[in-house]
Amino acid sequence: MAYIDLNSDLGESFGPWSMGDDVSMLSIVTSANIACGFHAGDPAAILGVLKEAARRSVSVGAHVGYRDLVGFGRRNMDPSSEELIGDTIYQIGALQGLAKVARTRVRYVKPHGALYNTIANDARQAADVIAAIQAVDSSLILMALAGAPVVAQARSSGLTVICEAFADRAYNADGSLVNRRLPGAVIHDPEVVAARMLRLVTEGLITAIDGTEIELEAQSICVHGDTPAAVSIARTVRDTLVVGGIELKSFTDG
Template identity: 50%
Template sequence: MPRIDLNADLGEGFGAWTMGDDAAMFALVSSANIACGFHGGDPATMLASCRLAVEHGVAIGAHVAYRDLAGFGRRYIDVAADDLTADVLYQLAALDGIARSVGGAVAYVKPHGALYNRIVHDGAQAEAVLAAVRSYNPDLPILGLPDSQILQRAEAAGQPVAREAFADRNYEPDGTLTPRKEPDAVLSDPETVAGRVLCMVSDGVVIARDGTRVPLDVASLCVHGDTPGAVAMASAVREQLLGAGVKIRSFV
């Protein structure tokens, strides 16, 4: 029976500001990328999120980011390599400590937003992120975009990796994500997204926005928890996969 991991970015509220319906999303996914306080999240939110993850048997991922609360981690920031390594290490260790206090542990690392996109192409920034993860735990998988610098360099160093695709994002013909500044970058119709996901899993391809069939070989699919209608979309994706006989299970 084929299987796939469903992951979502969760725990991204901050203080009195909430984002998405985390309680509902934790019941739908198999892995949760939990914000570590730099783009979203705070200690109380991190603790609540880890508790929900343990309660639902969901794998905990450290969703590390640039230090950019005001821009939600989606602004490109020039950070010196040593500083970026320290920032990632700080976030990873903080979330793992909180997770362990409630019977869990960080099981993988997934960079967020601008950092995620930057280390697709920027080898120096990728090395800085990799250095942090390797220094913390050389057996901790890094989740990222296929053929990205971060995954290539991690594999070369012997760090475990996992490749992901995005259920609710459009793709370019070269396999990169359509920039968010484009009006069709994020998909919003649950049935359309569910159909695309089934194609990704069953046929190993995603249809780029120009109609190109882009090959995919991924272990995880991301459904964003902060998009409008995220719960309905995740539900539709889950139902489509289960209906087709696909087992939903974390990649770790």
Template identity: 50%
Template sequence: MTTIDLNADLGEGFGRWTLTDDEALLTVVTSANVACGFHAGDPSTMRRVCELAAARGVRIGAQVSYRDLAGFGRRAMDVPAAELSDEVAYQIGALEVFARAAGSRVAYVKPHGALYNRTVHDAEQAGAVVEGVRISGGGLPVLGLPGSHLLDAVRKAGLEPIEEAFADRAYTAVGTLVPRGEPGAVVDDGDAVVARALAMACDRSVVAITGERLPVHAKSLCLHGDTPGAAALARRVRDELIASGVKLEPFA
């Protein structure tokens, strides 16, 4: 039986402002990437999401980011490697407090937005993220794009790399994500997202934006929580995967 994890970005609010439907998504996903305060999230939001995730048996992951609340962590930034390592460790530590208070723990780490994309091709920034994970202790697994410098650095550090795929993002011919500023970067047709999720999980493939069929090697499938109707779409994806004989369980 094919087995795959479903992850989504959660806790992406701040103060009175909310973005993701955390309660609904936590009835669907098996792993929750929780914003740690640098691109979104605040202490109360982090605590609430950890409590909900722990109550539902969903694994808690630290979604670390550049320090960019105004830009939602999606703006390119140049942060010295040592500073970035410290900031990654700081974010993981902050979330760990609330995860443990909820009777759970931080089970993995995933970079967000511009940091995620930067670590695909930038070995220094990738190494800095991994050093931050090491500083935080616990030898946590790290989610990333297959073939990225990030996962190479994870392997070299003796940590567990977790390859992931994106059902609602377009791919280039070389297997990287199409930048969000380009046409077609986000797949917003629900039927297409479901079909891509099934292909990724069952056929281990995806069609690039230029038409090539690419192999997919992923233990986890990401569904973004900040798109309109995200919770309902995630539920559709989950139901279709199960109906196709796919077993959903967390990797961590």
């Protein structure tokens, strides 16, 4: 692979509560998953991040989630299909409106947190998110967990899918992410994270938490913006990939 996309979850500050260093991250990543107000983010903060992304020519995606501000979208939920489809359409539409004002546009959709992990294997909720995306704009790309059943499900429904790997998260042997409540679920050492991602891009392999070597198809790498060392990790990953001969560019650039 000659190039890879580097993305991060941004726009998650809410009122006086600051979450992450969005400006610094936008100088590093090539795609930005912007909160849509359901799990995090308020309209003014989201608009500010969109304007900065547009200024830096960073591709923008809708980071849709469960209606769960208190739980930061990380609590499992079981909304009806009508609710999930409506909520997903609502969030994409809201971000599209703000993006238009910021002189950019929404190019893809990446579910957040518990919704992301649920649709990876839950065919019903995955179908709802897919239906919502298609109802808004079938040209929108879905970003999904590499190796998960949702990838084939979305592609068979006609969506373009970008497979994603997580730089700072540990993997189980089956390719799923280690539960955040467990020790070692989040990796904080920038050098360790960067080395893992260079190997993933060049060899297609990553070591699971139990030592198992697993294969992953990934066109994008995520560095979470809400971890304490997020900027350092993202910068180290980018620098390591560039030194390794890998070009960093958004998958929306073709």
